[in-house]
Amino acid sequence: MIKNLTTREYALVKAVDEVDISIQAGELVGYLGPNGAGKSTTIKMLAGLLVPTAGEMNVNGYLPWRDRQRYVAQIGAVFGQRTTLWWDLPVIESLELLQYIYKISPGRFKQNLSEFRDLLELDVFINMPVRTLSLGQRMRADICAALLHDPVLLFLDEPTIGLDVVAKERIRQFIRHINRQRGTTIILTTHDLTDIEKLCERVMIIDRGKKLYDGALQALRDRFGGMRKLVVDLMEDYPDVGIDGAQVAAREGLRVTYQFERGAITASELIGRLSSCYRIRDLEVQEPEIDETIRRIYEGRLLDESALN
Numbered sequence: 001m002i003k004n005l006t007t008r009e010y011a012l013v014k015a016v017d018e019v020d021i022s023i024q025a026g027e028l029v030g031y032l033g034p035n036g037a038g039k040s041t042t043i044k045m046l047a048g049l050l051v052p053t054a055g056e057m058n059v060n061g062y063l064p065w066r067d068r069q070r071y072v073a074q075i076g077a078v079f080g081q082r083t084t085l086w087w088d089l090p091v092i093e094s095l096e097l098l099q100y101i102y103k104i105s106p107g108r109f110k111q112n113l114s115e116f117r118d119l120l121e122l123d124v125f126i127n128m129p130v131r132t133l134s135l136g137q138r139m140r141a142d143i144c145a146a147l148l149h150d151p152v153l154l155f156l157d158e159p160t161i162g163l164d165v166v167a168k169e170r171i172r173q174f175i176r177h178i179n180r181q182r183g184t185t186i187i188l189t190t191h192d193l194t195d196i197e198k199l200c201e202r203v204m205i206i207d208r209g210k211k212l213y214d215g216a217l218q219a220l221r222d223r224f225g226g227m228r229k230l231v232v233d234l235m236e237d238y239p240d241v242g243i244d245g246a247q248v249a250a251r252e253g254l255r256v257t258y259q260f261e262r263g264a265i266t267a268s269e270l271i272g273r274l275s276s277c278y279r280i281r282d283l284e285v286q287e288p289e290i291d292e293t294i295r296r297i298y299e300g301r302l303l304d305e306s307a308l309n
Contacts, residue, residue, distance in 0.1 A: 030200035076146035080158035102149035134168030
C-alpha cells in the first residue's frame with residue numbers, strides 16, 4: 001500500500017530578527033510595517049503572550065512571560081477586532097467585572113469610569129449587550145476597559161480599523177488625552193497612517209522581521225518624503241509663471257501648483273522668489289502624504305537596513 005507520494009519541506013522563518021527597541025516612559029510611538037512584517041509578533045512578545053527564542057526583554061522592570069500575573073496588572077491592550085468584554089453582558093457589567101479582576105478600588109473605578117464615559121461618550125450604549133454594539137462603539141468600550149486599572153503601558157493594535165471618520169477622530173482625541181494628561185506610554189500599530197500623523201512624533205518601521213527605521217516622523221519625511229508642493233493663488237493672470245528652483249505641476253486659472261525638492265530649496269526661499277516676480281493673493285505649502293513616503297520605503301527598499309537607521 002502506498003501511504004505517501006510527497007514529503008514535507010520546512011523552512012525556518014524569523015518573524016522578528018534582532019529588533020532593538022528602547023522606549024521611554026510617556027512616549028507615544030507608532031510601530032509600522034506591511035502585513036507579515038513582524039509587528040503583531042513583537043507586540044505579543046511585549047505583552048507576554050509569546051516567548052521569544054532568543055534575545056533580552058525588560059518592560060518596566062518585568063520579564064513579560066515570566067512575571068505574567070504581576071506584569072499584566074501594569075499594562076493594557078486593545079487588539080483590533082478582538083474584544084476583552086463579555087459578549088452577552090451589558091458593557092457596564094463587563095466593566096464592573098474588570099474592577100474585581102484588577103482589584104481596582106471603588107473610588108478609583110468610579111473616577112476613571114466617569115471620566116471615560118464622558119470622553120468616549122459611552123452613555124449611549126453602556127447598558128447595551130456587547131454583541132449589539134457597532135464596531136466603533138465596541139472599540140470605545142474596549143479602550144475604556146483597557147485603561148480602567150491605570151496601566152502605565154498601553155498596546156493599541158489597529159484601534160481605528162474599520163471605523164468611520166467621526167469614530168476614528170473621537171478615539172484619536174482620547175488616545176492623545178490619555179498620553180498627555182496621564183503620561184501613559186503607548187505603542188500604536190496601524191495601517192491608517194492618519195493615526196500616525198495625528199498622534200505620533202516618533203515612528204519605528206519594521207519589514208521582514210528587521211527594524212528599518214526608528215526616529216522622528218518629521219525626520220522620516222525630510223529624508224524620504226520626496227517632492228513638496230506650493231499652491232499659489234495669484235492676483236493677476238500672468239502668461240508665464242515659471243520660477244527658478246521649482247516646476248509648475250498644475251495650473252487652473254489663477255491657481256498654480258509648484259513642485260520642489262526639499263533639499264534643493266526651502267519653502268521660504270521659494271516664496272521669496274515668487275513674491276518678487278508675481279502678485280500673490282494666498283499660498284499654501286503641502287507636504288507629501290505620509291502613506292506615500294512609507295509606501296516608497298516598503299516597495300523600493302530605498303536604502304538598506306544599515307543606512308535607514
